Amino acid sequence: MTTILTLIIIGLLAGILSGLVGVGGGIIMVPLFVFVLGLTQHNAQGLSLAVMLPPVxxxxxxxxHNASGGTIDWKATVIVATLFVLGSFLGSKLALQIDQRMLKKIFGFFMLMVAIKMIFSK
Structure with a gap:
């Protein structure tokens, strides 16, 4: 029951932050899956990606789209989404070849660099 409640909280938090600031999977769910649920880095990343399968x-x-007067660039969306599918396939193949401890460090370093850039940029 605790695990189900934790999953509910993680899903709600990731969903709210996704809608609010455009983050959810990597920045919210993966660390919570690892540190709160005790999943391995590979399992946490796989679960985060699996959540994205339906149109969440x-x-x-x-x-x-409605608030911006319909200014979402759908052509850019299709291009990025198509290459995102290819990139995620290739990235997952690479990630599965990397030791879990190293993958966790790479993940943490990436999050740290993004955070520093966002905090100190104008």
Whole structure:
């Protein structure tokens, strides 16, 4: 029961932050899956990606599209989404070849660099 409640909280938190600031999978779910649920880095990343299989952000996209007067660039969306599929396939193949401890360090370093850049940029 505790695990189900934890999953509910993680899903709600990731969903709210995804709609609010455009983050959810890597920045919210993966660390919580590792540190709260005790999953391995590989399992946490796989679960985070599995959550994205259904169109989880369609209502958030709808809100942004309506609020911006329909200015979402759908051509860019299709290009990025198509290459995202290819890139995620290649990235997952690479990630599964990397030791879990090293992968966790790479993941943490990437998050740290993004955080520093966002905090100190104008």
């Amino acid at each position: 952000t369609i209502l958030a996209v709808y809100n942004y």
